[in-house]
Amino acid sequence: MTRVLIVGAGPAGIRAAAELAGAGLRPVVVDEGARAGGQIYRRPPEMFSRPAKVLYGSEAGKAGALHGLFDALLAEDRVDYLPNRTVVGLSDGVAHLVGPEIGERCTFDRLILATGAMDRVAPVPGWQAAGVYTLGAAQIALKAQGVALGRRIVLAGSGPLLTLVAAQLLKAGADVAAVLDTAPLATQMRGGLKMALARPGVTARGLMLRARLGRRFRAGVSLERIETGPSGPKALHWYDAAGRSHTTTCDTVALGWHLRAETALADLAGSAFDWSETWAQWLPRTDVEGRAADGLYLAGDGLRILGADGAELAGRVAARACLADLGLSTDPAAQSRDLKRLRKMRRFAEGVASAFPWPAQMVRDLPDETVLCRCEGVTAGELRDTVPLSGPDANRVKSLGRVGMGRCQGRYCQLAAAELISETTRLSSAEVGRLRAQPPVRPAPVAALVSDHDED
Amino acid sequence: MAVIVLGGGLMGAASAFFLAQRGVQVTLVDRRRIGAGATVASFGNIRRSGRHLSQLALARRSLDLWNQAETLLGRDVEFRASGHLRLIFDAESLADMRKFAEAARPFGLDLDELGPGEIHRRFPGLGPSAIAASFSPEDGSANPRLVAPAFAAAAAAKGAMIVDSAPVSQIRRNTHGFTVETARGNFEAEILLNCAGGWGTTIAAQFGEPVPLNTFGPQMGVTEPLPHRILPVVGVWSRDHGAYFRQVERGNIVFGGAVERVPVDPDPGFAQVDPARLPVQLGALSRLLPAIRDVSVIRQWSGCEGYVEDSLPVVGASSTTPGLFHAFGFCGHGFQLGPGVGATMAELIATGRTEIELEPFSPGRFAQKNTTSQ
Amino acid sequence: MSRVNAAGEKGRLIRLAESDRAPLPFYLDGVERQAMQGDTVLTAVLLSAGGLRSAEFGLEKRAGFCLMGACQDCWMWQEDGPRIRACSTPLKAGMRLLTDPPKTWPGELP
Numbered sequence: 048m049t050r051v052l053i054v055g056a057g058p059a060g061i062r063a064a065a066e067l068a069g070a071g072l073r074p075v076v077v078d079e080g081a082r083a084g085g086q087i088y089r090r091p092p093e094m095f096s097r098p099a100k101v102l103y104g105s106e107a108g109k110a111g112a113l114h115g116l117f118d119a120l121l122a123e124d125r126v127d128y129l130p131n132r133t134v135v136g137l138s139d140g141v142a143h144l145v146g147p148e149i150g151e152r153c154t155f156d157r158l159i160l161a162t163g164a165m166d167r168v169a170p171v172p173g174w175q176a177a178g179v180y181t182l183g184a185a186q187i188a189l190k191a192q193g194v195a196l197g198r199r200i201v202l203a204g205s206g207p208l209l210t211l212v213a214a215q216l217l218k219a220g221a222d223v224a225a226v227l228d229t230a231p232l233a234t235q236m237r238g239g240l241k242m243a244l245a246r247p248g249v250t251a252r253g254l255m256l257r258a259r260l261g262r263r264f265r266a267g268v269s270l271e272r273i274e275t276g277p278s279g280p281k282a283l284h285w286y287d288a289a290g291r292s293h294t295t296t297c298d299t300v301a302l303g304w305h306l307r308a309e310t311a312l313a314d315l316a317g318s319a320f321d322w323s324e325t326w327a328q329w330l331p332r333t334d335v336e337g338r339a340a341d342g343l344y345l346a347g348d349g350l351r352i353l354g355a356d357g358a359e360l361a362g363r364v365a366a367r368a369c370l371a372d373l374g375l376s377t378d379p380a381a382q383s384r385d386l387k388r389l390r391k392m393r394r395f396a397e398g399v400a401s402a403f404p405w406p407a408q409m410v411r412d413l414p415d416e417t418v419l420c421r422c423e424g425v426t427a428g429e430l431r432d433t434v435p436l437s438g439p440d441a442n443r444v445k446s447l448g449r450v451g452m453g454r455c456q457g458r459y460c461q462l463a464a465a466e467l468i469s470e471t472t473r474l475s476s477a478e479v480g481r482l483r484a485q486p487p488v489r490p491a492p493v494a495a496l497v498s499d500h501d502e503d
Numbered sequence: 504m505a506v507i508v509l510g511g512g513l514m515g516a517a518s519a520f521f522l523a524q525r526g527v528q529v530t531l532v533d534r535r536r537i538g539a540g541a542t543v544a545s546f547g548n549i550r551r552s553g554r555h556l557s558q559l560a561l562a563r564r565s566l567d568l569w570n571q572a573e574t575l576l577g578r579d580v581e582f583r584a585s586g587h588l589r590l591i592f593d594a595e596s597l598a599d600m601r602k603f604a605e606a607a608r609p610f611g612l613d614l615d616e617l618g619p620g621e622i623h624r625r626f627p628g629l630g631p632s633a634i635a636a637s638f639s640p641e642d643g644s645a646n647p648r649l650v651a652p653a654f655a656a657a658a659a660a661k662g663a664m665i666v667d668s669a670p671v672s673q674i675r676r677n678t679h680g681f682t683v684e685t686a687r688g689n690f691e692a693e694i695l696l697n698c699a700g701g702w703g704t705t706i707a708a709q710f711g712e713p714v715p716l717n718t719f720g721p722q723m724g725v726t727e728p729l730p731h732r733i734l735p736v737v738g739v740w741s742r743d744h745g746a747y748f749r750q751v752e753r754g755n756i757v758f759g760g761a762v763e764r765v766p767v768d769p770d771p772g773f774a775q776v777d778p779a780r781l782p783v784q785l786g787a788l789s790r791l792l793p794a795i796r797d798v799s800v801i802r803q804w805s806g807c808e809g810y811v812e813d814s815l816p817v818v819g820a821s822s823t824t825p826g827l828f829h830a831f832g833f834c835g836h837g838f839q840l841g842p843g844v845g846a847t848m849a850e851l852i853a854t855g856r857t858e859i860e861l862e863p864f865s866p867g868r869f870a871q872k873n874t875t876s877q
Numbered sequence: 878m879s880r881v882n883a884a885g886e887k888g889r890l891i892r893l894a895e896s897d898r899a900p901l902p903f904y905l906d907g908v909e910r911q912a913m914q915g916d917t918v919l920t921a922v923l924l925s926a927g928g929l930r931s932a933e934f935g936l937e938k939r940a941g942f943c944l945m946g947a948c949q950d951c952w953m954w955q956e957d958g959p960r961i962r963a964c965s966t967p968l969k970a971g972m973r974l975l976t977d978p979p980k981t982w983p984g985e986l987p
């Protein structure tokens with residue numbers, strides 16, 4: 048039987064798995080987490096007790112349906128599920144895993160990547176300190192561990208997650224000192240209109256959440272720096288829309304400017320990429336159904352940041368594309384219905400992207416001494432000094448200036464680095480280029496690859 | 504005199520620098536960026552132990568230049584003479600090492616032999632099951648990402664013209680020398696120096712001097728940054744392709760060896776990393792450094808390198824074409840030789856002679872072999 | 878709710894929910910601490926400490942960043958055995974964690 052490997056057990060991966068299993072295939076699902084669900088529907092460890100309503104709020108029903116679907120596939124033994132494993136590399140038809148078993152591999156005929164996204168973060172002076180996190184981190188801490196990341200938290204950035212995390216933290220009893228959105232209100236309204244046209248309900252829910260934040264919420268701000276001491280953040284310094292300077296004391300800062308697709312495996316698997324002005328990031332190139340290359344399908348936030356509902360659709364759509372390519376029968380009516388819904392999701396998502404833009408100017412204005420690459424401690428000034436020697440190519444700047452050479456492989460610094468290179472060279476981010484992924488896509492512990500007796 | 508140097512790897516960039524230093528008018532041409540071929544991918548080893556004896560004079564000259572690199576180039580390319588330790592795990596390799604040490608002494612290479620106790624005392628954590636080691640205190644490493652761009656920049660400062668990102672469409676020989684047609688214009692000179700690395704044989708073949716060369720990608724990797732506690736470059740004396748590693752000052756451990764190199768199609772020349780080989784490589788490394796089991800690998804890479812049939816590079820004047828010179832095909836151990844090759848080629852081109860014995864690397868050696876065997 | 882450790886250092890995190898799980902002891906820099914079953918290593922350590930590790934290229938401490946296995950900021954040393962990613966590793970009873978690399982890595986001086 049054809050072996051289809053699905054990487055990622057979030058909404059996209061689970062829907063893809065169900066679709067394939069429904070057609071009589073037995074897909075293999077690999078995921079880094081201990082329990083299926085992915086980022087938004089992340090499940091806490093078994094011994095935790097909060098009900099779904101508390102964990103997922105208005106999305107509890109969807110979360111339950113998705114978890115139930117996957118649990119049923121497992122109970123009926125219709126998928127091979129490999130949790131706690133990271134695909135760190137790909138060679139011809141083989142995925143190389145890092146996990147509990149030494150040197151594990153998984154062969155496949157076709158590959159569906161549903162690897163999701165991470166926070167898109169812009170550097171803020173001081174962000175390397177302990178106690179500065181991503182917005183996603185603040186949410187994961189709460190959802191999966193029942194903890195707040197600090198006693199007095201400032202959330203800053205832009206995007207739907209900013210408001211959502213703030214509301215969730217407040218509801219759980221955390222002290223949220225301020226919620227600072229760098230997108231000006233006018234920009235948000237323009238994008239918001241597109242959002243409301245595509246998905247009025249979702250848009251209204253977002254506005255209601257925001258109303259709950261009251262005076263904590265400020266739009267159109269600009270972040271100046273995180274003041275830090277030996278034990279981490281002490282205050283966030285920022286300017287309001289009128290340019291007045293403010294200081295908010297805090298011990299924790301969480302940052303995020305919407306999301307960035309996780310595309311390292313897609314890159315290794317041979318996908319092409321395009322610079323997207325809308326999303327202000329590099330995104331894989333696929334056809335409408337998610338075909339990226341022969342036998343390679345992409346779905347979910349790892350392809351386009353459409354959110355959870357869009358990811359479920361995209362997972363099903365990609366799986367059907369895979370089935371069709373295998374010559375297996377699919378339901379064309381369902382496919383076109385889903386594709387139509389996906390188009391709506393896309394219009395909404397494009398509205399989101401334009402309402403909450405990447406803070407390009409703020410990054411361009413970063414003082415030289417700002418740490419740009421948290422892993423390697425490279426500063427904005429060092430990067431600016433590298434460019435005359437390296438030229439504008441992002442990979443070359445990495446090679447000569449170390450930005451992107453650290454443990455995270457440039458996931459959190461490459462967009463800011465490209466912005467600064469483009470500031471220095473006056474070329475567009477598209478011209479600066481994209482950091483190529485290199486295996487292993489996550490740090491691979493030697494102990495996970497080599498047994499104790501392997502040495503001779 | 505005017506020279507076109509084709510290929511901006513370490514060999515080409517160093518040659519351009521030393522030619523410019525002699526006042527020669529140089530144009531350095533590369534189809535990609537400077538140092539983006541084998542050079543950037545290489546391990547950065549500056550080692551003489553275990554080299555073919557015919558290379559030791561060149562290697563000595565090169566080492567002297569590495570020691571002056573910072574002054575010559577006006578920037579730190581991270582050359583550190585932190586020593587080269589080669590571990591020995593069996594009697595056969597110990598005998599090989601002693602024989603080599605004896606033969607290498609006249610070339611100014613002094614290898615110390617260390618016993619297990621001394622290895623343990625001087626280099627805690629390295630090769631706990633080794634029966635002996637050689638240590639070469641003057642050798643070390645440099646940063647392969649920085650070195651070719653640094654040579655090219657220094658050459659430019661001395662008047663060389665650097666033409667990168669310029670694919671070459673044609674090379675023509677004519678009465679006054681050579682014309683090289685590139686995407687960024689045509690260049691003319693009496694002298695052409697072929698430093699095109701793994702691609703060098705195509706150019707040599709055009710002038711009736713084919714070299715039996717294959718292109719392969721050595722498999723390299725690096726760990727996360729760790730406390731900087733391992734000073735020497737570490738390798739192994741063995742008749743097989745052994746593992747090697749070094750810890751850079753920032754703390755990462757760079758490693759390679761012990762697994763088959765991956766064949767590379769020279770066109771376009773992008774060398775692939777094969778993740779399947781990593782566990783084998785790490786298994787071999789953990790014999791040299793068991794504590795590597797505690798840490799993670801964060802990146803793998805490879806690069807396209809030319810391997811000549813007899814494992815010796817092609818260096819010297821063309822045997823078919825006046826004005827044509829070659830320096831390519833360094834078989835995975837050219838990094839140490841780079842500055843020496845550059846200085847020697849510059850000397851040979853500018854003065855018509857050099858003290859360094861280049862006969863074993865003669866570009867014509869394969870033609871000769873073919874005729875004698877007939 | 879939060880604890881001050883022997884060195885007078887305050888924990889960074891505070892528990893907002895799920896606080897009736899079985900206790901789980903572990904060691905941080907040789908000192909015994911308490912966490913709960915189901916805590917990740919990151920949660921366990923940061924409930925009583927300000928950081929997970931020292932930065933390699935700066936003077937600051939690091940305490941994780943993404944909590945989702947993407948940023949790799951949270952890798953910690955153990956007294957024995959491989960380094961672990963704190964945000965994605967469940968705490969096990971008796972783990973012996975270090976905020977700085979062991980003095981004996983990569984090998985002990987004789």
Ligand SMILES: Cc1cc2nc3c(=O)[nH]c(=O)nc-3n(C[C@H](O)[C@H](O)[C@H](O)COP(=O)(O)OP(=O)(O)OC[C@H]3O[C@@H](n4cnc5c(N)ncnc54)[C@H](O)[C@@H]3O)c2cc1C
Binds near residue numbers: 535545698723837
């Ligand atoms: C992964 C790896 C590890 C290595 N490790 C070591 C080591 O530890 N120690 C050591 O001593 N050596 C090592 N080496 C070898 C060392 O890097 C090389 O021997 C050395 O860099 C060769 O330099 P080069 O200039 O001849 O070739 P390259 O660096 O390959 O440069 C050739 C250049 O020529 C250009 N070019 C090709 N064709 C044309 C054309 N027609 N026109 C114009 N330009 C052209 C290419 O684009 C390229 O930039 C390693 C090599 C690799 C790939």
Ligand code: FES
Binds near residue numbers: 941942949
């Ligand atoms: S905090 Fe980012 S990987 Fe653990």
